[in-house]
Amino acid sequence: MYKKVERQAMYVWVYSMKWKKKLQRYGTIYYSSPKMKYVMLYVNSNRASEVRKELINKKYVKRVTMAHRKELDDHYVLKEKKTDELGD
Template sequence: MYKKVERQALYVWIYSLKWRKKLQRYGTIYYTSPKMKYVMLYVNSSKAAEVKKELTAKKYVKRVALAHRKELDEHYVLKTNDNKEDSE
């Protein structure tokens, strides 16, 4: 049976885009920005800290940042004008 694996997004800024192929061995490349020279990489949540530490040690990597999407609340409540009419 299929088991859901939690993933974490990493933003990896690199000096040149020719190095993005090397990043494939660390996880799944989801997006590449040629203008800003960064790669959005998905890795397993359990190994995210190890991968971040390993990538920061590479010469071709400027910096690595974790995505904060998991920390955001994705449940939104729509505001309606009914509340204003009730209070008047």
Template sequence: MYKKVERQALYVWVYSMKWKKKLQRYGTVYYSSPKMKYVMLYVNSSKASEVKKELVNKKYVKRVTVAHRKELDEHYVLNNKKSDELEE
């Protein structure tokens, strides 16, 4: 049976994109931007803090940030004034 694994996205800014291949050992490289020199990396949520600490200590990493997508509310309600007037 398939078991869902919670993942966390990390944004890793590097000095050179040649280090992108090295980042694959820490998680799944989902996106990379050669122009802005960052890599979006997915790791298991349980190991995210450990991976972040490891990456910060690497010479080729400028900084590491955690994506805040899990903190956002994805349930939206549209409040249209025109639709409210029509219902009344």
């Protein structure tokens, strides 16, 4: 049976996009921006801090930031639209 694995997104800024292929060994590349020179990488949540430390020490990496999607509240509530009886 399928077991859900929690994943964490991280943004890795690099000096050159030629290093994109090296980043594949750390996780799944979801998106890359050649113009801004960053790669969006998904890694397992339990290894996220280890991978971040490893990437920071690489010469071709400018900086690494973690995505804040898990911190957002994913329960949305629609507000009822109030109608003005005097107007429309």
